[in-house]
Amino acid sequence: MIEVDRVGRSFTVGRRRTRTTVHAVQDLSFTVEAGEFVGYLGPNGAGKSTTIKMLTGILAPTSGRIQVAGLDPARRRTALARKIGVVFGQRTTLWWDLPLKDSFELIRHLYKVDRVDFRRRLDELTGLLDLAGFMNTPVRQLSLGQRMRGDVTAALLHSPAVLVLDEPTIGLDVVSKAAMREFLRRLNADHGTTVLLTTHDLGDIEKLCRRVMLIDHGRLTFDGTLDDLRATVPEETSIEDVVARLYTDGSVSP
Numbered sequence: 001m002i003e004v005d006r007v008g009r010s011f012t013v014g015r016r017r018t019r020t021t022v023h024a025v026q027d028l029s030f031t032v033e034a035g036e037f038v039g040y041l042g043p044n045g046a047g048k049s050t051t052i053k054m055l056t057g058i059l060a061p062t063s064g065r066i067q068v069a070g071l072d073p074a075r076r077r078t079a080l081a082r083k084i085g086v087v088f089g090q091r092t093t094l095w096w097d098l099p100l101k102d103s104f105e106l107i108r109h110l111y112k113v114d115r116v117d118f119r120r121r122l123d124e125l126t127g128l129l130d131l132a133g134f135m136n137t138p139v140r141q142l143s144l145g146q147r148m149r150g151d152v153t154a155a156l157l158h159s160p161a162v163l164v165l166d167e168p169t170i171g172l173d174v175v176s177k178a179a180m181r182e183f184l185r186r187l188n189a190d191h192g193t194t195v196l197l198t199t200h201d202l203g204d205i206e207k208l209c210r211r212v213m214l215i216d217h218g219r220l221t222f223d224g225t226l227d228d229l230r231a232t233v234p235e236e237t238s239i240e241d242v243v244a245r246l247y248t249d250g251s252v253s254p
């Protein structure tokens with residue numbers, strides 16, 4: 001479903017004499033099969049957002065090749081939009097001044113979702129994410145947790161095969177976080193939606209992901225199961241300690 005083959009992305013920063021090249025992602029290769037739920041971890045500045053922007057066609061790679069749902073994201077961004085859903089936890093894709101339900105209606109038009117399919121899907125998502133109480137509320141008046149549920153719904157209205165999530169539980173309280181995780185778990189289990197999840201919340205990873213990929217300084221430093229990741233340290237250690245050690249050492253020795 002997702003194929004990343006020796007991908008690099010660099011940025012030129014500064015002017016004239018201070019001009020330097022930042023290698024945000026380097027020689028990155030991985031494959032995600034249909035139906036997988038994969039966690040994508042890395043310290044600040046590691047290259048996670050750059051990867052996600054390339055997977056969704058927002059940025060083109062400077063080298064290598066990417067295929068998502070059989071399409072080159074940068075070249076086929078519009079076609080890909082029909083097959084992929086994206087949630088950036090720190091930003092909203094909803095219309096700030098419109099009631100939530102109007103945002104959804106606009107998305108139906110943009111994605112040309114059949115009216116009957118849309119109704120069915122929205123009813124299902126309204127139930128699962130408990131949206132009914134604020135469907136008529138303008139987005140700017142929603143709490144963070146309500147807004148996030150709205151954003152996740154917006155990303156799924158066209159029933160995409162792949163969902164890419166960038167910190168979907170950031171700022172949520174424990175109850176909202178648990179509800180969001182349970183929703184994502186069911187989405188993957190019941191609909192077979194392929195999910196790539198970027199988060200700094202290791203609870204998300206522990207609850208949801210069997211497979212974890214770690215990126216550091218733009219390079220993949222680990223790709224394996226959560227158990228493999230834990231096995232990289234000898235004693236009984238929390239996942240936080242394991243990951244903190246990896247971020248500090250920058251390498252994994254099984």
Ligand SMILES: Nc1ncnc2c1ncn2[C@@H]1O[C@H](COP(=O)(O)OP(=O)(O)OP(=O)(O)O)[C@@H](O)[C@H]1O
Binds near residue numbers: 013043
């Ligand atoms: N548009 C840009 N121009 C210049 N440098 C950039 C740009 N976007 C990202 N970078 C640099 O590329 C590197 C990777 O950034 P990226 O945002 O992908 O990291 P990240 O893993 O998502 O970090 P965080 O966890 O802090 O969100 C960083 O050094 C960053 O400064």
